[in-house]
Amino acid sequence: MIRTDEKPPTEDLEQLIARMALKYDLLPYTSNPFPQTQPGRLGAIATLSGLEVAPLATARVLELGCAAGGNLIPLAARFAGARFVGVDLSRTQVAAGRARIARLGLSNIEILCRSFTELDATDGEFDYIVCHGVYSWAPAPVREAILRICRERLSPLGVAYVSYNVLPGWRMMQGLRDSLLLHVAETQDMRQRVAQARALLETLAAASPEGSLHKQALTAWKERFSQFSDDYIAHEFLEEVNDPCLFRDFVAAAEGAGLAFLAEAELPSMILENYPPQTAEEARRLGGGQLLAVEQYLDLLTGRTFRQSLLIARERFDRVRRDIAPDAMEGLAFLTAGDLRIEREGEGGRVIDAAGRFLSTTSPAVLDCLERLLARFPAPSVLDDLLPVEAEDAAERRALARDALLKMTLIGMAAVTIDAVGASPEPGPHAKSWVVAADDAARGENFTTNLRHERVALGPVAQALLPKIDGVATATDLAAHLVRLGKDGRLTFARDGSPVADDEAMLRIAEEQTAICLQLLAKNALLTA
Numbered sequence: 001m002i003r004t005d006e007k008p009p010t011e012d013l014e015q016l017i018a019r020m021a022l023k024y025d026l027l028p029y030t031s032n033p034f035p036q037t038q039p040g041r042l043g044a045i046a047t048l049s050g051l052e053v054a055p056l057a058t059a060r061v062l063e064l065g066c067a068a069g070g071n072l073i074p075l076a077a078r079f080a081g082a083r084f085v086g087v088d089l090s091r092t093q094v095a096a097g098r099a100r101i102a103r104l105g106l107s108n109i110e111i112l113c114r115s116f117t118e119l120d121a122t123d124g125e126f127d128y129i130v131c132h133g134v135y136s137w138a139p140a141p142v143r144e145a146i147l148r149i150c151r152e153r154l155s156p157l158g159v160a161y162v163s164y165n166v167l168p169g170w171r172m173m174q175g176l177r178d179s180l181l182l183h184v185a186e187t188q189d190m191r192q193r194v195a196q197a198r199a200l201l202e203t204l205a206a207a208s209p210e211g212s213l214h215k216q217a218l219t220a221w222k223e224r225f226s227q228f229s230d231d232y233i234a235h236e237f238l239e240e241v242n243d244p245c246l247f248r249d250f251v252a253a254a255e256g257a258g259l260a261f262l263a264e265a266e267l268p269s270m271i272l273e274n275y276p277p278q279t280a281e282e283a284r285r286l287g288g289g290q291l292l293a294v295e296q297y298l299d300l301l302t303g304r305t306f307r308q309s310l311l312i313a314r315e316r317f318d319r320v321r322r323d324i325a326p327d328a329m330e331g332l333a334f335l336t337a338g339d340l341r342i343e344r345e346g347e348g349g350r351v352i353d354a355a356g357r358f359l360s361t362t363s364p365a366v367l368d369c370l371e372r373l374l375a376r377f378p379a380p381s382v383l384d385d386l387l388p389v390e391a392e393d394a395a396e397r398r399a400l401a402r403d404a405l406l407k408m409t410l411i412g413m414a415a416v417t418i419d420a421v422g423a424s425p426e427p428g429p430h431a432k433s434w435v436v437a438a439d440d441a442a443r444g445e446n447f448t449t450n451l452r453h454e455r456v457a458l459g460p461v462a463q464a465l466l467p468k469i470d471g472v473a474t475a476t477d478l479a480a481h482l483v484r485l486g487k488d489g490r491l492t493f494a495r496d497g498s499p500v501a502d503d504e505a506m507l508r509i510a511e512e513q514t515a516i517c518l519q520l521l522a523k524n525a526l527l528t529a
Helices: 008-026 040-048 075-077 091-104 141-153 173-183 190-207 215-226 230-237 247-256 277-286 291-302 314-319 365-374 396-410 435-442 460-468 475-487 503-523
Strands: 060-066 083-088 108-114 126-131 154-167 257-262 307-313 335-336 339-347 348-352 358-361 414-417 447-449 454-458
Touching: 008 396, 040 126, 040 154, 040 257, 040 307, 040 414, 060 141, 075 083, 075 091, 075 435, 091 108, 091 435, 108 365, 126 141, 141 154, 141 247, 141 257, 154 247, 173 190, 173 215, 173 230, 190 230, 247 257, 247 291, 247 307, 257 314, 277 291, 277 454, 307 314, 335 365, 335 396, 339 365, 348 365, 358 396, 365 396, 435 447, 435 460, 460 475, 460 503, 475 503
Parallel strands: 060 083, 060 126, 083 108, 126 154
Antiparallel strands: 154 307, 257 307, 335 414, 339 348, 348 358, 447 454
């Protein structure tokens, strides 16, 4: 029965959107970079799939739900010839993003304060569309608008990224969300709501019957909540809308909008060999070897709660290549983590990461290639960077290197990108700070975005030095700057836990800390080549 006092659906939607915008104004999400959404990585996955993509140097990039531009602004600072547009409902976050854009003097980016439902043909086409952390948290008409925009606004070479909560895995979190919403008062004081949620979870975990599965789950959630920020709890668990869906239903909705599923942004999650043998075998059997069915059964088998799916226009789907061959690595760049190490055993050996993943080889040429790859960190490498300029067996070495790098990519030890990151692995005498990092440091921010599009913590010494590393200042100049800050009381000097005030001793400490900091800044991709 329809109540006569109900308001028209359009007005309800407008009010819901307005309430959502207000909550993000009252407690903004921390606006971070998300490496997996970097267009260079999206373009590389599409390239591996046999598709042509737009070069980043001149690409048009749209982000739906851009917050304060933390994911978009660093890209605009790197690619002066590209064009970036962000859209968000929160006036507070849009204002913060615009202020940052003005400080950096960027003219190739704009952040719009408007609803996604207002985007149309006048906004043009985009080569890359990113929508991270929005789809599941938006009402159905907005979710439809997101997929419509992805289809209508994608260029002929376009790739879209959409993240969302997935069932059945997220259903295990639904009970906690229901409990919190039942208890937490509806108020505009978002931090008070989060405090109430934290307090309730503490009570539930302590007072639930001993030995019950429910108590075990609540205790685990209490531990996890202690690691969550207030903004994450507010918008993940206390928003009016959080509507997870089956992967199957997301794909159906995308297909209904004229889109097709390309891949997951986390490509290794699609590789069955990365799972325990029984998990892989059952996913293959239950899914009948069909990609979409296998992906759906992987969600059932692993309890996955979150997906990051790449979409393309449906008419491009027939060109997708599912059997990635080593020759697809030509022209791509490879990024590794800084924790990889090589263990040689005779002529062969293996490269291994902190998670215990490894690649073994009996080829000394492959190990030589991988040593060059690690030596170039944090900069990415293309094949030509890793192979001898002249070698009698050049073709064989190249084939072996391609095969090894593909395997590392598929198991998650390396990421591929179409982007050449201009990071310097060593500080050098004329080091220069990455402009975004220098601005963040000058403002006293505790975190910044590096040239690899990663979030990096900034300590007091890094905050002090980054604005001064301008390609001209020497290490001696930088150490003297630290001493001046110490004398002004803005930095504390200590040796073995005891304060140091003597000028000579302060200078020695400043020189030591400058050398250490410059190396760390280089390894964290905060210095330009």
